[in-house]
Amino acid sequence: MATTPLAVPDPLLTEKSRSFSVKSDWAHWSVLYGVSGLFALICAVFLISVIVSSIPAWRHSGLSLIYGKTWSQGTDSFGALPIIAGTLATTVIALIFAIPIGIGSALAIVHLLPNKAKIFASSLVELLAAVPSVVYGLWGLLVLAPWFEQTVQPALGNLTAHHFPFDPPYEGVGILLAGCVLFVMILPMIVALSRDSIAIVPKEQFEGALSVGATKWQVLRKVVLPAARTGIVGAVTLATARALGETVAVALVIGLNPLFPHTLFSTASTLASTIALQFQDATPLQVAALGALAVILMAMTAIVNWIGRRLIRRTAVKAQFVRRRS
């Protein structure tokens, strides 16, 4: 009674029954597949709906939506080139400030501060990242803009005798201010992500380089930064995507003006801020044109983001490797 004849296979040991007990909890898996399928469906509908909303505009203007040079809602002429130029200009200004300062701060947090201060500094950076973007916009509009108008812009203008790139009129708002606000917004992102990739460079490499007589900066430049390069580039790419798509903060400080920015003080407009500010009294065709801007913006940020994620993931894999080895 107690012994089972060997001829009968043990049900727990056969491949099929094991896969039954582990894999075929069908209620569990159907819930998981159902809910994540729902998420996939939402994403698909999202993509389709944004593209569909822009169809009338593509019918109306064709590809001149991308390379056309005039954007005028009144006359229904939709050419997004100046707006794309404004978007790129503000993003580039933000990156020029944010890359050196962000990487410098990340190096300072990882390699200069004592351990206790590190945690404190990191939480300060995360605090900066948590502030809602509309608050940055508000600060830019009500604090920075008057200061720019009265102090910074005339001072910069004096440098070039009020010629390019610091031409009057000094209005405060414009691409330089928008770039500065964006700089403040993307900085925490660059600091946090590049801090992570700098922190995973093995300590042995750092100490090894120091021990053969290199100075701290030589070690940072020749050992740490090259090792963390992928992660830092990834951080910068993600920050670029954020800067390209930032909406309300830029909308408040760019001084919406759909013309090519000619100087650093020109008012201009970005893709996202145009969508935000022109939606209100738009006719259906104009809404479609704004939808087309959204499609352009989506394509730009998705590509930049995808590259950034790829780079970041490469760092993450490396981090696992390092952790396993030590």
Added chain:
Amino acid sequence: MIDGVPPDPMLERRELIQRVAHKTLNRRMLASRAVIGLCGLAFVVALVPLFAILFSLVQKGIHWWGIDFFTKTPLFPSLIDPNAVGGISNAIIGSLVIDGIAALFAIPIGVVTGLFLAESTSPFANALRSTAEIMTGLPSILLGIFAYQMIVVGFHEWGIKLPGIGFAGIAGSFAIGILMIPVIIKASETSLRSVPTPIREAGLALGARNGVVARKIVIPTAMPGLITAVLLALSRAVGETAPILWVIGASTINTWDPGHEMASMPLQIFQSATSPYTSLREETWGIALTLVVVVLVINLGSRLLAAWLQRERR
């Protein structure tokens, strides 16, 4: 030097290196100190905006806080009474309702999808992971357009007729919820993955099904991480302006009905900041301070709560 024996090239090279290293030591140390100083300076520069913003917020915002500010609806300043601004109770209620409903549907979808990504190795899961990552980085204004197109206007292409419901708080919840889902997915996947495999296997070895292991072992173990994930997503959602900009209308009355036009704190900031009335522009600081305090309390609270739960467990 011994006659007849050629000089050791290695030794010569080492001496050369030492000589050069010694000769350049001062220069290199100077450069190193300078650059390290610059790094420290960069760090200080990075913190300046934080303190400048917090300083402005507190200095210009705190005096708006009072009973009336939190309990009255806004008034409309006019040339006769340019200082009438009223309170922001409608915006507070609106934010609560909109973000509450958003969280209500975003949390289950986000956490369950996160569980799926943590447990499954199918190509579908990998594709979904990339989708979620790209969704987190997309500009939030796109979700505003999505909500406008789907909920406010409705979908009328290809023979599909989905009637729109007009401007309503629920359209804002829709946009904000979809914004939250990928953030929750990413963070909850990370914390669910960090549950040690031996614990899962122990459950499976006792004969529990996958679903039971997930419900009774994996999710409770990962709970601190899940709470942080949800609250961080919520703290991001509360401050989002772009998705709700053109979908919730802008009501000036107190309403708890999400089918109705509503107000919201970030939207109120955006609108008042561009107002021609100085009094409204100044009041914006009060709203912004409220919003920042809410966001930071959720943000810091979630971290402290997670740390506390982690400690309780040990």
